Amino acid sequence: MKIAVGSKNAAKIKAAETVLWDIGNQNELFPIDAPSNVSGMPFSDEETMTGAMNRAEFCLTHEDIDIAIGLEGGVTETQHGLFLINYGALAERDKETIVAGGARIKLPEEIAERLRAGEELGPVMEDYSKNKNVRSNEGAIGIFTHGMVNRDEMFMHIMKLLVGQRGDWHK
Numbered sequence: 001m002k003i004a005v006g007s008k009n010a011a012k013i014k015a016a017e018t019v020l021w022d023i024g025n026q027n028e029l030f031p032i033d034a035p036s037n038v039s040g041m042p043f044s045d046e047e048t049m050t051g052a053m054n055r056a057e058f059c060l061t062h063e064d065i066d067i068a069i070g071l072e073g074g075v076t077e078t079q080h081g082l083f084l085i086n087y088g089a090l091a092e093r094d095k096e097t098i099v100a101g102g103a104r105i106k107l108p109e110e111i112a113e114r115l116r117a118g119e120e121l122g123p124v125m126e127d128y129s130k131n132k133n134v135r136s137n138e139g140a141i142g143i144f145t146h147g148m149v150n151r152d153e154m155f156m157h158i159m160k161l162l163v164g165q166r167g168d169w170h171k
């Protein structure tokens, strides 16, 4: 099957590749630069989920793609602070899109305040950690868990939730 992931982000591609490889099918993965059609820094569960679904559904406009995956990061406000969130979507023609959310952690207040003021998490994390390209590497989750859970691993879990819900990979 020809499977698309709606991003050129290395952490997202690695997560998709790893889980599809684990399924053991003859799958080919195509990274496609898909628009999320939500804000650059999604600020709710709803918006982040919609971004993941939009990315997946965009990939299905490529006629040769059988299954499309969208992965999206964002944040959401809670009574206890601003949380990092991530969602995934798996879309197929003539089927309801499957959605799953990933692990979430509370962001430190100094990061939260910058995001509330309108900055995006990617550059804020580069500034905070002095590491380059955090969004494609360990991610904010990797930095705040001291490498215990990096962004690709967090997306791998979402990928498993998606492919697990789809079920039979021989059809």
Ligand SMILES: O=P(O)(O)OP(=O)(O)OP(=O)(O)OC[C@H]1O[C@@H](n2cnc3c(O)ncnc32)[C@H](O)[C@@H]1O
Pocket: 006, 007, 008, 009, 012, 036, 040, 041, 042, 051, 071, 072, 073, 074, 120, 121, 122, 123, 125, 134, 135, 136, 138, 139, 140, 141, 151
């Ligand atoms: O290349 P794409 O697929 O767009 O990947 P992205 O990481 O830039 O885009 P997302 O839509 O997943 O995330 C929305 C914004 O939040 C940032 N972001 C989300 N999760 C992050 C993380 O774990 N570490 C750093 N930045 C993150 C990201 O850089 C974007 O500015």
